[in-house]
Amino acid sequence: MSLLAEDTEAADLGLRWKPGFAALGPAFFTELRPTPLPGPYWVGRSEAVARELGLPTDWHESKATLAALTGSMPVAGARPIATVYSGHQFGVWAGQLGDGRAIMLGETEGGLEVQLKGAGRTPYSRGGDGRAVLRSSIREFLCSEAMHGLGIPTTRALCVTGSDAPVYREEIESAAVVTRVAPSFVRxxxxxxxxxxxxxxxxxxxxxxxxxxxxxxxxxxxxxxxxxxxxxxxxxxxxxxxxxxxxxxxxxxxxxxxxxxxxxxxxxxxxxxxxxxxxxxxxxxxxxxxxxxxxxxxxxxxxxxxxxxxxxxxxxxxxxxxxxxxxxxxxxxxxxxxxxxxRMRAKLGLTEAAEGDRPLIEGVLKLLAAGKVDYTIFWRRLSGYMADGNVEPVRDLFLDRAGFDAWLLSFSQRHAGTDRALAAELMRRSNPKFVLRNHLGQQAIEASQQKDHSGVATLLALLQTPFEEHPGADAYAGFPPDWASTIEISCSS
Incomplete structure (x- = not known):
């Protein structure tokens, strides 16, 4: 029997669905419904993705929408499925895997697949609970949108919803669901x-x-x-x-x-x-x-x-x-x-290739590695130097001043005769001021665990336009605190 949502209490998200991947037939997936979570609440939302999907401007005001995107109410017209796949994990054949906690609602008429990650067990959960925790869900939500802001091809994330339902990992954590969006989730x-x-x-x-x-x-x-x-x-x-x-x-x-x-x-x-x-x-x-x-x-x-x-x-x-x-x-x-x-030439403000570019790129990467120089801050400060001529903020990043000075001479010679303003603008558009550093994500997660989701919203706004200056937000573009190096991220989610 098809699980096409015909329930009288199905949530109408304003989306129209087409068969998409499901047209391949039952050898490729299992039809099933998400497992409800109690007391869902909003954690984070991307209005940019909502517009991409064609959702109405008030889409998030409906309790039915909140319930549906947490897996607690069917979605009108959707045909939820979990797909089967296999794979190599850490270089070893792992056999059958599949969507162990991701359930695809379907493909919209606009050609985007919508998937709920953390929506409960599937036939491919391999003994797992099919859930995702708030911690990892916030990280995925923010990084999906951060990568898009950087211009890097990525799946997107419409929202994160949370629930106080317990999830058992290394410790007891609370549950969450990420609504993911992509032209295809085929792997x-x-x-x-x-x-x-x-x-x-x-x-x-x-x-x-x-x-x-x-x-x-x-x-x-x-x-x-x-x-x-x-x-x-x-x-x-x-x-x-x-x-x-x-x-x-x-x-x-x-x-x-x-x-x-x-x-x-x-x-x-x-x-x-x-x-x-x-x-x-x-x-x-x-x-x-x-x-x-x-x-x-x-x-x-x-x-x-x-x-x-x-x-x-x-x-x-x-x-x-x-x-x-x-x-x-x-x-x-x-x-x-x-x-x-x-990509590296653009980071250096170079519009055309020339002999000697590769040693210039390799040289600066070796200098950065030797001094463990902060990667994002270096490139952003170098962009500033090209704009205003003040090299000291860049030079201060290096213990090996002589090594940097020698590289800077080569860099300056490569730019001889170029329009510095145009080069600076290219560098500013190629070197982000903001990236999703681990400690920033951790701070937002800890606040959300106390039901304060303002940190998620702030980071989302910065990361969606990471090349802009965002006056007043310099604290989010600074050096990581010492404790950031103690954060351990594993496959547990």
Missing amino acids: FGHFEHFAANQRDEELRALADYVIDRYYPACRTTDRFGGNAYAAFLEAVSERTAALLAQWQAVGFCHGVMNTDNMSILGLTIDYGPFQFLDGFDPRHICNHSDTQGRYAFNQQPNVAYWNLFCLAQALLPLIGDQEVAVAALESYKTVFPNEFEG
């Missing part, structure tokens, strides 16, 4: 699942669905002799390479780059133990659970390629030739460095 692991189980018919159906919806140019390409599946793999590889270049340029650590956490659209997905770097340490490990350092900051580009290789193996029955599959991954090795250098 590498969806393809791995059907390939591993030798279900080629379903594998082909999934690939055809994704290609026709999101990569239609692969149908008419002359790449790889017109092999649409190889062209698809190449396109995913290049999107992933561009995404990783953006992560590395902004100093973002994902923390758990399992194949089931990799988006087929090249989006940042599944915000768990993430972190924006404070002091620049290329070997930084942000996930307390990552005891081997597999997902250290400087390992992320290589891990992404490893994950793409797993996707290539999964698509091999469709591509039909191993050499062609390997060839489809080859462009990652050029797209990533080119994209990364392009």
Whole structure:
């Protein structure tokens, strides 16, 4: 029996739904309803995402909407499902996984999937409770919108709702639900699942669905002799390479780059133990659970390629030739460095490539690493120096003054003859003043645990426009306090 919401007490969010992923059939998902939570309340809302969805301006004033987005009331016209996938976790095949606590309401007529994360157990919960805690839900909500503000491809978040219902982790915490939004939540692991189980018919159906919806140019390409599946793999590889270049340029650590956490659209997905770097340490490990350092900051580009290789193996029955599959991954090795250098040139205020740019980029990164210099503050102060000529705020960040002075000379020579005002503006638009540092998130979380959600709202406003000055908000752009280094973020959420 279909669970299409026809209840007399269903909440009408003003959204119209279409089959979307559910049209693939029951081999790909299980229909089910969210498990209600008692006493829901608003924690945070993104009006930008509400506008993207086409929600009315008073959408959040309805108690029915609050209940529906906490999983406590059906949504009119929605067909909730949990999808099945598999994957490699920390480099080891983990077998069947799936949406263990995420339930997709459906796809809107505007082409956006809406998903409730933390809405209760599913057949893929593997013994878990299907819940999410307030702590991790606030972090995901804020970082989804922060990454969008930075111009980095990402899933979005409409809202966080909370409940005083207890959730048992290392300690008792309160429950929460994040309403996530994306064009698609399909992961590498969806393809791995059907390939591993030798279900080629379903594998082909999934690939055809994704290609026709999101990569239609692969149908008419002359790449790889017109092999649409190889062209698809190449396109995913290049999107992933561009995404990783953006992560590395902004100093973002994902923390758990399992194949089931990799988006087929090249989006940042599944915000768990993430972190924006404070002091620049290329070997930084942000996930307390990552005891081997597999997902250290400087390992992320290589891990992404490893994950793409797993996707290539999964698509091999469709591509039909191993050499062609390997060839489809080859462009990652050029797209990533080119994209990364392009991002770093922009951070340096350079509009065109020139010989010597790579040593200039590598030189400043080595200086930052040697002194564990605050990554975000350095780049923002360097932007200020280009605007006003005052180098002392930048120079003060370094113990190795001679080393910095030598690099600054090369930097100045590279800018000889350039329009400093234009360069400064490019740098200001490329180097954010605000990022979601761990201690800022922690402060907002602790306040929300006491029912004060103003910190979430303040951070959201800053992070949605992180390149702006926001007068009066300098405290949110300052150095982290000493206690910030003691914050431990793990996979527990």
